[in-house]
Amino acid sequence: MWTPETLAASGPKYVALAHAIAEAARSGTLLPGARLPPRRALAARLGMNLSTVSKAYDLAAEMGIVAGEVGRGTFVRMLSVPERMPWPKTGGADALDMSSNFPFPSAANDELRLAFEALGSLPNAADLLRYHPNSAHPSHLAAGAAWVRDLGVEAAPERLLITAGAIHGVFVSLLAVARAGDLVLLEEMTSPAIIGACRALGLRIGAVPLDVGGLRPDALEAMVKRERPRALVVVPNLQNPTLAVMPAERRRQVVEIARQHGFILIEDDVYGPLLRQPDRPPPLAAMAPERTCFCTSLSKSVAPGLRIGFLLMPASLRADALNAIRVSTWMTSPLLGQIAANWILDGTAARLCERQRAIIRRRQEMARQILGEFDIVTDDAALHLLLKLPEPWRAGQFSAHMQQQGVAVLPSSEMSADPGGRQNLVRLSLCTIDSEAALQSALTACRTVLRGG
Incomplete structure (x- = not known):
């Protein structure tokens, strides 16, 4: 009968047991489909109350680690994708959402x-309800070329592809570049959506260490000398979650390593528009267009529901990427594409981006005032901050405590590309909550819990 080797000494016992179950599932000690011990039997083995073990099993189910079947027991689920994708909460006790990284x-x-009024006045509005050759309207591609040009990448409109956001661009790039079983390198801490995309496609994941400057070229070179990755997915601007902005010289080193060892770079620049031009080093795609898939969108900088992104592929991979778009979504919505194009070309997107920057600055300052006594990483252009937890806190334990306070946060386990990663971090997203008063309450709740209250 499985029993945990150790349990965290601090915090509620049921939380410690739930996270021991999760760790055993991630490490492979408990394989998918394994049946957990009966609750009463495990309670007797551990000297716990039955109610404590029941609460632990319920929490593990909520985390997506296990599933109960009436009359059969509780079984470990297949963890082929992250256990819980962050998503905005819609009410109830868990309404204060700092786990989802949206503007x-x-x-x-x-x-x-x-924008809707403008759509109605178009003489050819019905065209927006048709399928389009090459999956995009030429005027939308022209607007996309202007958007990526502002980010430092020159591209003829006909070379661009339109995607349903930047993460769809990453997914399309992976579909075009890699096949199940191929090795793809990720930053050791990254977006759960990127991890989920790789796992859903059956790709092997290698985790490249990070430091304050982002991905470490020395560690990357050591890894590619041992194995032959098909691609590297990298977020060089406001890296999620560390907020690192990779210096220009380091970018040149990454490009040189990719050229020497023959792998593709997938550059996710979804946060780049939030950085002002002087603070934004040249993109990898400007340095190595022949081997870089450049993904960006308006979703993090203008409006989260405007699911329009732009993808620039190496010429040799464009046809494969277009096919991947057709397989995954056929085409993005021309209605949304028209709104995005209008906003880019008439300056509305730039104004809305500047409005987001102002909101971000206010909220980052609020967070520093409330949590400044703790070890936090902030940036006035970033949608979130990174909290390095003090001892004896553990990220999963802190997340569970905050959930009890009605606040959702994202623990490091859900951002770790390395299943054995032991980073003790929590991401706090600052802009998903509408009300600044509610955000202040959520941040204050974090402070109270950290202080032991």
Whole structure:
């Protein structure tokens, strides 16, 4: 009968047991489909109350680690994708959501009303309801070329592809570049969506260490000398979650390693638009267009529900990427594409991005005032901050405590590309909550829990 080797000494026992179950599942000690011991039997073995073990099993089920079947027991689930993808909460006790990394959702209300009016006045509005050759309207591609040009990448409109956001661009790039069983390198801490995309495609994941400057070229070179990766997915601007902005010289080193060892770079620049031009080093795609898939979108900088992204592929991979778009979504919505194109070309997107920057600055300052006594990483252009937990806290334990306070946060286990990673971090997203008063309450709750209250 499985029993945990150790349990965290601090915090509720049921939380410690739930996280021991999760760790055993991630490490392979408990394989998918394994049946957990009956609750009463495990309670007797551990000297716990039955109610404590029951609460632990329930929490493990909520985390997506196990599933109960009436009359049969509790079984470990297949962890082929992250246990819980962050998503905005819609009410109830868990309504204060700092786990989902989205921009302020209500910054474009007036602009959206005007956008719909503009759609209705188009002489060819019905064209927006048709399928389009090459999966995109030429005017939308022209607007996309202007958007990526502002990010430092020159591209003819006909070379671009339109995706349903940057993460769809990453997914399409992976579909075009790699096959099940191939090795793809990720930053050791990254977006759960990127990890989930790789796992869903059956790709092997290698985790490249990070430091304050982002991905470490020395560690990357050591890894590619041992194995032959098909691609590297990298977030060089406001890296999620560390907030590192990779210096220009380090970017050149990464490009040189990719050229020497023949792998593809997938550059996710979804946060780049939030950085002002002087603070934004040249993209990898500008340094190595022949081997870089460049992904960006408006979703993190303008409006989260405007699911329009732009993808620039090496010429040799464009046809494969277009096929991947057709396989995964056929094409993005021309209606959304028209709104995005109008906003880019008439300056609305730039104004909304500047509005998001102002909101971010206020909220980052609020977070520093409330959590400044703790070890936090912040940036006035970033949608989130990174909290390095003090001892004896563990990320999963802290997340469970915050959930009890009605606040959702994202623990490091859900951002770790390395199943054995032991980073003790929590990401706190600052812009998903509409009300600044509610955000202040959520941050204050974090402070209270950290202080032991």
